[in-house]
């Protein structure tokens with residue numbers, strides 16, 4: 391049985407003061423069990439958050455990482471640096487990074503390998519654009535992205551990876567995929583993992599849905615057979631929203 395995982399992706403929101411305030415409020419609420427909970431925060435807030443979240447049920451995530459340990463890469467952050475802070479998860483290949491920062495399938499793969507080699511757990515984002523969705527290319531797109539991201543990993547490494555299926559047209563738009571459609575695509579991704587890495591890896595890997603997930607629709611996603619959680623942007627920015635998302639996931643798994 392795969393443990394559901396709810397990850398909040400704060401994107402480029404929250405100062406250190408705001409992040410600290412959020413974490414103090416969150417850790418003061420009664421923790422919900424049975425759901426893994428992750429906050430993926432801006433780099434500048436990670437140290438402060440690590441101090442507050444250490445020893446709590448809430449894991450810390452980053453939103454990007456470079457693939458090198460160190461070097462002349464101005465403005466970048468290495469896996470070693472994240473590990474030193476106490477970061478557990480790192481989002482890799484979010485569509486906003488693919489779209490605005492030239493992230494490619496090749497760099498995503500290098501980052502996944504680098505993260506795992508340093509004990510960081512990747513949350514790898516895949517998903518199709520609106521044009522690709524409308525032309526019926528969703529499966530082809532997610533297969534290419536998934537196979538490229540996991541290229542060269544062992545099946546034991548694949549079991550540690552989280553994939554987030556995020557249709558780009560559903561991100562921040564309020565237009566979410568139906569739970570049934572998301573489950574179908576996620577089932578297809580799991581099939582791709584099985585063909586490349588075997589049944590055991592496919593059964594173990596967790597695959598989230600992301601794209602306009604809210605407290606009032608999360609239960610529908612988590613009730614699906616192949617959806618193991620959610621990567622949530624906007625609705626994860628308030629403590630109340632985040633807690634309701636986790637409560638919804640917990641209720642769905644009942």
Ligand SMILES: O=C[C@H](O)COP(=O)(O)O
Nearest residue numbers: 399561562601602623624
């Ligand atoms: O990483 C999260 C996704 O981009 C979804 O964002 P959203 O929940 O604001 O649509």
